[in-house]
Amino acid sequence: MATDVLGARIKRVEDPRFITGKGRYLDDIKLAGMTYMSILRSPYAHANIRSIDTAAARAMPGVVLVLVGADIPYNPLPMAWPAGGVAGIRNNINTPRVLATDSVKWTGEGVAAVIAETVAQAVDALEAIVVEWEPLPVVVDAEKATQPGAPQLHENAPNNVVFEWTVGDKAGTDAALEAAPVIVRQRIVNQRLIPNPMEVRGDIGVYNPGTDEYTIWMSSQTPHIQRLLLSAFVMGIPEHKIRCISPDIGGAFGTKIFCYADMALCLFASKALNGRPVKWVETRRENYQSTIHGRDHITYLEIAGTREGEITGLRVKTYANLGGRLSTIGPGIPTTLYGRVLSGCYRIPNVYCEVTGVYTNTTFVDAYRGAGRPEATYVIERAMDLFADEIGLDPAELRRRNFIAPDKFPYDNPSGLGTASNGEKIYIDSGNYEPAMDMALATAGYASIDKAKADARARGKYLGIGLSTYIEVCGVAPSKWIGAVGEGWGAAMWESANLKIHLTGKVVLTMGTQPQGQGHETTYAQIVSSELGIPMDDIIVQHSDTQGTPFGYGSYGSRTASVGGTAAVKAAGKIREKARQYAAHMLEAAVDDIEVVGAEYRVKGSPEKMKTLQEVVFALDLGFSLPAGMEPYLDETAYYDTPNCTWPFGTHVAIVEIDEETGKVDLVRYVAVDDVGKKINPMIVDGQLHGGIAQGVGQALWEGAVYGDDGQLLSGSMLDYAVPRASWFPNFELGETVTPSPVNPLGVKGVGEAGAIASTAAVANAVIDALSPFGIRHLDMPYTAPKVWRAMHDKEARS
Amino acid sequence: MIPAAFDYARPTSLDEALVLLARGAGNAKVLAGGQSLLPLMRLRLASPGQLIDIGRIAELRTIRDLGGGATGIGALATYRDVLDSELATRNHPILATAIPMIGDVQVRNRGTLAGSIAHADPASDLPAILLALEGTLVIRSGNGERVVAVEGFFQGAFATDLGQDEILTEIRLPATPDGAGMAYRAIEQPASGYSMVGVAAVIGRVGDSIGYARIAITGAGNVAYRAMAVEAALLGSDGGAAAIEAAAAHATDGQVVGSDFNADAEYRTAMAQVYTRRAVEAALAAID
Numbered sequence A: 001m002a003t004d005v006l007g008a009r010i011k012r013v014e015d016p017r018f019i020t021g022k023g024r025y026l027d028d029i030k031l032a033g034m035t036y037m038s039i040l041r042s043p044y045a046h047a048n049i050r051s052i053d054t055a056a057a058r059a060m061p062g063v064v065l066v067l068v069g070a071d072i073p074y075n076p077l078p079m080a081w082p083a084g085g086v087a088g089i090r091n092n093i094n095t096p097r098v099l100a101t102d103s104v105k106w107t108g109e110g111v112a113a114v115i116a117e118t119v120a121q122a123v124d125a126l127e128a129i130v131v132e133w134e135p136l137p138v139v140v141d142a143e144k145a146t147q148p149g150a151p152q153l154h155e156n157a158p159n160n161v162v163f164e165w166t167v168g169d170k171a172g173t174d175a176a177l178e179a180a181p182v183i184v185r186q187r188i189v190n191q192r193l194i195p196n197p198m199e200v201r202g203d204i205g206v207y208n209p210g211t212d213e214y215t216i217w218m219s220s221q222t223p224h225i226q227r228l229l230l231s232a233f234v235m236g237i238p239e240h241k242i243r244c245i246s247p248d249i250g251g252a253f254g255t256k257i258f259c260y261a262d263m264a265l266c267l268f269a270s271k272a273l274n275g276r277p278v279k280w281v282e283t284r285r286e287n288y289q290s291t292i293h294g295r296d297h298i299t300y301l302e303i304a305g306t307r308e309g310e311i312t313g314l315r316v317k318t319y320a321n322l323g324g325r326l327s328t329i330g331p332g333i334p335t336t337l338y339g340r341v342l343s344g345c346y347r348i349p350n351v352y353c354e355v356t357g358v359y360t361n362t363t364f365v366d367a368y369r370g371a372g373r374p375e376a377t378y379v380i381e382r383a384m385d386l387f388a389d390e391i392g393l394d395p396a397e398l399r400r401r402n403f404i405a406p407d408k409f410p411y412d413n414p415s416g417l418g419t420a421s422n423g424e425k426i427y428i429d430s431g432n433y434e435p436a437m438d439m440a441l442a443t444a445g446y447a448s449i450d451k452a453k454a455d456a457r458a459r460g461k462y463l464g465i466g467l468s469t470y471i472e473v474c475g476v477a478p479s480k481w482i483g484a485v486g487e488g489w490g491a492a493m494w495e496s497a498n499l500k501i502h503l504t505g506k507v508v509l510t511m512g513t514q515p516q517g518q519g520h521e522t523t524y525a526q527i528v529s530s531e532l533g534i535p536m537d538d539i540i541v542q543h544s545d546t547q548g549t550p551f552g553y554g555s556y557g558s559r560t561a562s563v564g565g566t567a568a569v570k571a572a573g574k575i576r577e578k579a580r581q582y583a584a585h586m587l588e589a590a591v592d593d594i595e596v597v598g599a600e601y602r603v604k605g606s607p608e609k610m611k612t613l614q615e616v617v618f619a620l621d622l623g624f625s626l627p628a629g630m631e632p633y634l635d636e637t638a639y640y641d642t643p644n645c646t647w648p649f650g651t652h653v654a655i656v657e658i659d660e661e662t663g664k665v666d667l668v669r670y671v672a673v674d675d676v677g678k679k680i681n682p683m684i685v686d687g688q689l690h691g692g693i694a695q696g697v698g699q700a701l702w703e704g705a706v707y708g709d710d711g712q713l714l715s716g717s718m719l720d721y722a723v724p725r726a727s728w729f730p731n732f733e734l735g736e737t738v739t740p741s742p743v744n745p746l747g748v749k750g751v752g753e754a755g756a757i758a759s760t761a762a763v764a765n766a767v768i769d770a771l772s773p774f775g776i777r778h779l780d781m782p783y784t785a786p787k788v789w790r791a792m793h794d795k796e797a798r799s
Numbered sequence B: 001m002i003p004a005a006f007d008y009a010r011p012t013s014l015d016e017a018l019v020l021l022a023r024g025a026g027n028a029k030v031l032a033g034g035q036s037l038l039p040l041m042r043l044r045l046a047s048p049g050q051l052i053d054i055g056r057i058a059e060l061r062t063i064r065d066l067g068g069g070a071t072g073i074g075a076l077a078t079y080r081d082v083l084d085s086e087l088a089t090r091n092h093p094i095l096a097t098a099i100p101m102i103g104d105v106q107v108r109n110r111g112t113l114a115g116s117i118a119h120a121d122p123a124s125d126l127p128a129i130l131l132a133l134e135g136t137l138v139i140r141s142g143n144g145e146r147v148v149a150v151e152g153f154f155q156g157a158f159a160t161d162l163g164q165d166e167i168l169t170e171i172r173l174p175a176t177p178d179g180a181g182m183a184y185r186a187i188e189q190p191a192s193g194y195s196m197v198g199v200a201a202v203i204g205r206v207g208d209s210i211g212y213a214r215i216a217i218t219g220a221g222n223v224a225y226r227a228m229a230v231e232a233a234l235l236g237s238d239g240g241a242a243a244i245e246a247a248a249a250h251a252t253d254g255q256v257v258g259s260d261f262n263a264d265a266e267y268r269t270a271m272a273q274v275y276t277r278r279a280v281e282a283a284l285a286a287i288d
């Protein structure tokens, strides 16, 4: 029966095409007359460009066009989300140009482009371009970049400061820290990460000289936003003259949200070539250097409280490295999505956070799976463990004593989301943290962990257990808040759905959101199937093309199920209501007398008088006989703006073993109890958790982008950047509690990022716990074998 | 990720290949499985003007019985071929346990042992294994054939005794003493899967004491090397825990241990000792 579809572990309808190699990704698209672009990238992290000589490259075989910055009329790329919400805050904004003109600020910034008949010819011609460089001093560390005497990147950003942002009550927090019997301080680094989607980015730009219209295929999470940005903010082309299409996307993790220079470059080049298509697909090396990175915070945390374990204050100062120039929403991530959720699921009365956004000679940093919230979770969860250690209290018990109690919701956290443009406050709306923690601890065998530690010692291993009791803010976001002047990114964040039922009863749902591997074609179909009583097989979900889909903000921020899903529910509701009215017409009954049971429209009290939805559709779509005022066809569009974000939470527990001789850390067990609200497809939810957990564990144990002092990316390929392998993980032990979200009719919250938000801190706490016999209280990630070995041995040497 | 333009030749006999190679010397490169050469070319870290693909030269594919427990492994034998060879894995059981630690299925299906040796990546695994097995290499050029020991073949990182006009045609592995145990133990650099340090040990007992010991280490120095001081300390000892520990302490004697951002010299030195001990213990346990 229809309602069973919602919540069922249905196999993904996309998978047959993906796993048989029949997906259609950007690089699979071949157009007649296609040309290929390759971009010359700066070998220096900081340099002035004295001159660029492209004459030899122009003369190379197959070359049809060579572009340098001076050829491109466009403005720098847009800044869509400056740091805001604080009176008088200044953002010293520098975004990339389509091609650099005077100077480069990181290794890999684009300075010239060659378009040729083949990729090989384009790459060969790049080598013939001669650039005269004037290398400049380099700084890659955000904290050092703000110190006197540091190399300066931009004239409008003294001391390389992008912004100085604060949230919370400074005086109150200072006083709370002053008065507290116990205070713990720690400097912690949340290292820079390279996101590594399996499919790299790319674009194909096509200009139509006959109509003066542009089409761009892009590996993008946000085709509608890109159309808006490229038209209104970059190229000045009327919005209706650009069409953006995202084909199948092989992973994104945030990297494909943004407006990149290559997009404008492909369109501009196609126009210059009188409409020949221009394709650009980045290499993995380019992806490492010139697609956004994530994280990169240096934080000084101070946590204060009583000997009995009541936390009374949290004061945090963070240097957020934003790279050489700003990516589209770079400043929004370490401010709104970080500082405003710093106190996590704890009732901490005084919270104050300062964030300095900093330019350095590195690749730009923007939203990467979790975006701000993993950084916040890492700070608060490490802080809780440090505090527990200081007062000699069990870390789980400390958390229990400080959880926001279930009867305290809606809860207004002191560094919270604040006030929306209409004066409404945005609260943490729901939560019940203890049951999730209890379940996770029981599953992990927390009570008998001392025995497990002793057993491990007998085998030459140090065992450690760590927990992370996280919340995240997702399902972004109410437009009244995210669009509030000075706070958000100056745009709304509702979603849209169009639902049509064609004459034969087949259903097309068209969405403004954009899948990247999450299985939207399955989960949306489950929603529609459940709402209308139509079999899954009769429903198709379309997306990804600004021509033919209603405007939508795309997929990121774990928002698709809650915001997009609700738009689909609303569109189905409109369809059902119109069908009900038409059924009344067919059955010659009053509309109020028609009840809908699955796909049957029945006259109340006389169930034999009924029409199936198929009968209604057929007649209504033909429209031979219509009641007064009714239009033919079942075709409804709905827009949905969420009244609040959603607030998933849970407890993750990691158990690690460290080999005493080598320092090698093995993750031996991983337990996750998540409350993501109701689940549309629990199998897909599990998959999202698995991937997110693996990515978060990757940060804790292996991954890290490393720059040399000269600004060269040392971890410049997968030979030196450790992307986790499946065989390095134990089977994840997943549990759940289900607290339906009160904000949407589906009761869903969002799960795309939860795993990545929670797991890093759980593993970090486990590693530090394992190292506690050495007197180690903190160690920065990633916990590679050499680093852990060094920590153990230095401690041994000292004692 | 597109190599610079190059010419391509696919000879079907060794003699033809040697002629081409002599003609192109300095400009031409031998292509075997391509697992090391092609990635370098794609990154344009290598841009040879000509590739001489030896992949169709049937005579190089063989794995031969050299009698008395010795084996000849042709230049085109892949890791997979060797794993599948009953002869090679019976004669030298370390191949069966160590090769699965190298690369992944695809790499082992394409990559050749000779290619690994000719490439001489200081972090590659095979050099240590061949040193401990006291392998020799058969090298051919238009001027004839020479046979050299693996020991001494490596001259530095990515540098060998191989001339520009020479092809490595066969790896010869002599018989190991009856009843010897052998093992390879390595700690991986997680990103690349290559070894930060790898140690191969071949150990035999005479009565109650160790009568035969060949220990070779990769990853620590700029070339793989025989750890002679470890061998000397083991010989004649009882092979007990204390003796092994004491011997392993000499793992990097006389070596300049390398450092990079993945692991510094101090760590590599310590791991050379730990993995020497582990390899020796495992080799002793494998004695039948």
Ligand SMILES: Cc1cc2nc3c(=O)[nH]c(=O)nc-3n(C[C@H](O)[C@H](O)[C@H](O)COP(=O)(O)OP(=O)(O)OC[C@H]3O[C@@H](n4cnc5c(N)ncnc54)[C@H](O)[C@@H]3O)c2cc1C
Pocket: B029, B030, B031, B032, B033, B034, B035, B036, B037, B038, B039, B075, B101, B102, B103, B104, B107, B110, B111, B112, B113, B114, B115, B116, B118, B119, B123, B124, B125, B126, B162, B166, B167, B168, B169, B192, B193, B194, B195
């Ligand atoms: C993903 C990946 C993972 C890997 N992991 C490991 C690992 O864990 N451990 C490890 O040790 N190795 C590893 N390797 C390297 C692999 O072992 C070698 O690339 C492979 O064995 C080289 O053999 P090939 O036949 O592919 O050589 P090619 O790449 O064809 O050639 C390599 C070099 O040797 C020369 N050459 C080849 N054959 C001859 C010959 N007969 N005579 C003269 N010169 C010759 C070529 O000219 C070239 O310079 C890995 C490689 C990859 C791609």
